[in-house]
Amino acid sequence: VNGSVDVVRRFECVCCTDSFKPEEVLRAPCQHYYCRTCVTSLVKACTKDESLFPIKCCKKPITATSLRSHLESDDLRDLFSLKIIExxxxxxxxxxxxxxRCSTFMGSLPSSSTREMTCQKCHAQACGICRGTAHVGKDCPQDKGCLEVREMAKRVGWQTCPKCMAVIQRVWGCNSMVCKCGTNFCYGCGATMLVCKGSCAKSAAY
Known part of the structure; x- marks a missing residue:
């Protein structure tokens, strides 16, 4: 009786030239094949050198989805995803x-309404305008729009919250103001009510 033998086709990795089963290789758009070990090496190199992105074979980009599906390390898969965004x-x-010492990518510059960004790794804060260290309690020197508003506020007599630096216009009432951040301050002198206590020369009712 003649028996039959199933022959499993094997594919040669274009990098290491070893042979692998179909489920063990990634097929590039140019029809070249890469084993998981070589895919891992390519991705690791790419995460350290942006000039290697996107990863290509025969000048044709290999999709990120295909590359991620052939990575065995969850950490490397996550790192690669973050690098793609960067x-x-x-x-x-x-x-x-x-x-x-950190220099972690924090994202794209936010909208003009967002002044600070927080690093998800070390929790340091960066300015969303100049991209330097956050100016806690101060305006960014490069925020021209904010500086113009503050100059106008001085001219028309508006006050600034001593905690969050928000510009506030009083329409009516006494000098005891409560900002949206919860700070209670004197509209006359600009100090918190704990400091002013309503006794400053500018504390008269409006």
Whole structure:
């Protein structure tokens, strides 16, 4: 009786030239094949060198989905996903942690209404305008719009919250103001009511 033998086709990795089963290789758009070990090496190199992104074979990009599906390390898969976001963000809009020892990518420059960004790794805060260290309790020197508003506030007599620096206009009432951040301050002198206690020369009712 003649028996039959199932022949499993094997594919050669274009990098290491070893042979692998179909489920063990990634097929690039150019029809070349890569084993999991070589895919891992390519991705690791890419996460350290942006010039290697996107990963290509025969000048044709290999999809990130295909690459991720052939990575065995969850940590490397997550790192690669973060690097894809970083590399796809224009360099002029990238924000990195201001702490030199960290320098983690924090995301793209936020909208003008967001003044601070927090690093998810070391929790340091960066300015969402100049991308340097956050100016806690102060305006960013590069925020021209904010500086113009504060100059106008001085001219028309508006006050600034001593805690969050929000500009406040009083329509009517006494000088005891409560900002949206919860700070109770004197509209006359600008100090907190704990300091002013309503006894300053500018504490008269409006």
């Amino acid at each position: 590399y796809n963000t224009p360099a002029t809009r990238r924000v990195y942690c201001p702490k030199t």
